[in-house]
Amino acid sequence: MFAIIGGTGLTSLNNLEIVHRQVVRTPYGDPSGPLTLGRIAGRDIAFLARHGYGHTYAPHRINYRANLWALQHVGVREVISVASVGGIQAQYAPGSLVIPHQIIDYTWGRVSTFFEGEEDPVTHIDFTLPFTPALRERLIRAAQKAGEPVIDGAVYACTQGPRLETAAEIDRLERDGANVVGMTAMPEAALARELGLAYAAINVVANYAAGRGADASEISFTEIEATLSETMARVRHVLEAFAAQRE
Incomplete structure (x- = not known):
């Protein structure tokens, strides 16, 4: 089974045949909401809205540990993250779909490991390639099959939020x-x-980042909403093609 974690602009999947919804209690508190279990293209999937189904959890307040633990608990082995981003260079234009390959972490204060109890041994993970290469390739192939152009590769800067960044940042x-x-x-x-879960992402460029684009003095949230509304239909198309793949 694979999971889709939907970010801003993707709080539901209208191409998902829902079987049932499941509330999962975890040792780390409550996930962002119940898991929606169902099928796309005949394949079992779990869906979770990262910010809650009412989009009420800001990025720094999301219980990431509970979300991932709950997905593993119901049998998920692969996770596709869908998230909106800002494009820094011109080629990462609003409306683009991007399959990132690297991360730079600028967050602070977020609980970032399962191994923090007094009885837990110090545990290091190899994070050289933060996105699972084989899963990335399957996602790219799915986009090709769906006829949806994607940008193969990007370095994703993860900032704290919830505010957007300054132009200097x-x-x-x-x-x-x-x-x-x-x-x-x-x-x-x-x-x-x-947790040993394969992980890859499909990013929707919702806007040019601060100080970029035609209007470098401000970011239009109205334009962001319009871009997300239009582009998420393409994301759903890619996800359906991914689900139809047979390894």
């Missing part, structure tokens, strides 16, 4: 080598790795 991220900026890939990707 985006300049810094670009100097650091980042291509897109979002708020939710960490610690989500690292926690998936600790």
